[in-house]
Amino acid sequence: MKSADRPSEGKAASSRGANPAAGEALIERAFALLSCFDSENRALPLAGLTRRTGMPRSTALRLARQLTDVGALERLDDGRFVVGLRLLEIASLAPRGHGLRAVAMPFMEDLFHVTGQHVLLAVRDHDKALLVERLSAHDAVPVRFRVGERMALTTTGVGLVLLANAPVGVQEQVLRDFVSGEGDTTIRTTEELRRSLAEIRRGDYAVARRLDPAAPRTTVAAPVRAREGVVAALSVVAPSPEFDPAAYVPAVRATARAISRQLLETEVAR
Template sequence: MVGPRLWEVGSLAPRALGLREVAMPFMDDLYEATRQHVLLAVLDGDAALLVERRSSRAAVPVQYRVGDRLPLHMTGVGRLLLAHAPAELQERVLRGEVGGRSDDPPPQPAALRRELAEIRRSGVGVINRRRPAPVVSVAAPVWDPAGRVAAALSIVVPAGGASPRTIEPAVRAAARAVSRGLGAPAVGRPGPSAG
């Protein structure tokens, strides 16, 4: 009998297969450079569906597995996808109508609204989580040929390890490369200007 998780991942095969095939070499490069978690997720309903993960046993512990549905307001890939999601979904998350796991804190609407605006402005999402282990996640958008965000690519590192500023260029470059591989016309949006 096919379990629900396997069925769910399988049902996304036509959409996720091309994305995964294009993304894997770049995810492998990020993994080799960091030896930490590299995640690829897509928006699926009211959650971020993890479609691929590269990890080392020595990496910081996380509870994410391929096929997991991650809460949009609690994860780096989730917040990046939420920042580019339809306004109706954003509002439902901000009102606390879209649940995460039972032990996840509810969203703080004003702070989350500011963060989503900053993600759209800067083109990258950074999240610091304290549970279940202290981690920092840096996520960048993967764009599709129509100029929409197709996925989020992130690196998850231990808090206090590498600075998000040092990780961000690598995540951005990998996400741009995946976007080009998918046929995105104008790859992504520029990040904040220096100076």
Template sequence: MRHNAEVSPTVVGRVLGVLDAFSAEHPALTLSELSRRAGLPLSTTHRLVRELTERGALERDADGRYRIGLWLWEVASLAPHGAGLRESAMPFLEDLYEATHQHVQLAVLDGAEVVYVERISGRNAVRIQSRVGGRLPVHATGVGLVLLAFAAPDWQERVLASPLQRFSPRTIASPAELRRALANVRRDGYAISDGQIEPEVLSVAAPVYGEHDTVVAALSIVVPSEGTDPRTLVPAVRAAARGISRALGAPSAVRVSDGAHWQTL
């Protein structure tokens, strides 16, 4: 049950509870499943689901199960890290994808997790857990290490003080190790995450800067770890990240671009 039985949830809380019942593992739910997962009476769930379906926030399948509707996708695209960021990034993601035909990802920070806002994948790309709209802990991913390294110091300390979940023998699972990793990212300007979640996978990530020269996203490429020297991928990943930063109006990226331009004349 998702609600405190001693505190009656508000209408908004009930609606959010219904929407929160869906997940990547449970993208389609019956009315009774929604009721149980949201912790609401069946009659209340029925009323809320009917209204959400009429509004387009939910859709009903032919078999009677409910899914998230397109209207919510339209609303979500208005988020600051939504369509504008993705549209600016897409040409650079596509160029980076063409170099390897593996996964190329764009992620933003949300609390102690990263949210993947875009991904391009090849048919034969290595299997990974991330997906568009999905979340993973910051300490266990390349994009997460980049985003946390350039986050506010007080937020870094909050993450460092929290339990660090271990996914594999290579997962960074101690505050001291994470602190060293973040310092390396700030020094080098990129992160290499080798086998932290899937032992056979590594990623190379770099920061994306916005118009105020603050890190607003992170870009990564994910490849099989066997037979791959991650250092060979760093220049391409950093160049793509700078390109997105330039498209977003980051002053430092524009200066770098102008300098490179003049050097070629």
């Protein structure tokens, strides 16, 4: 009989904790290693993986080789490691990422052509906003946001919309952790953040301003809804000096509502 056919043995092993504990530790180490990569470190040598994870060199090398064997990592000719395409294949199946993006993209493209600015689509992942799509004009104000990046809920337009519609427990935790004067936005205190969230819920949109002297920018964002409630946030980001938020609110809200309707229709059709 195959091991998969013996649930009683699996349960016994689980209760003893030996094998599951080892498996869980392996998974944690694998994700720790994969998390070493970011927009500024797309290729890392073994020494970089060791330094960033704190793992022994032999452990990091063994794990990196295993991840390379399954396609989660790839090794360049110079010996450095990069994220493998297999992860992209798997990530593309995430319904909150690729599925949402597939529905939203035609509407985002319309908004992009109308505004000629950055158009962002993000979902909430715990206490961060995760960017799942971005359209940008060549001459749009520079931003560092990239698809797959996690952004603060308190300093971005999409983040504020997602936070305003998050469960109360999430909101209260973020409010407790908020540091007065955090970031370069116009929201400077916890009380201002609390008032802003209430205003976003009432108006069903957010306006966020970044005060960076080198590239001040303003964002208009609106919620995207599905059957279970707010599932994403859509925004337009543009240079502050030439951006009148009031002129963009109707277009952003209308686009977010159109995506919401399409999501609901897609769910009903399933």
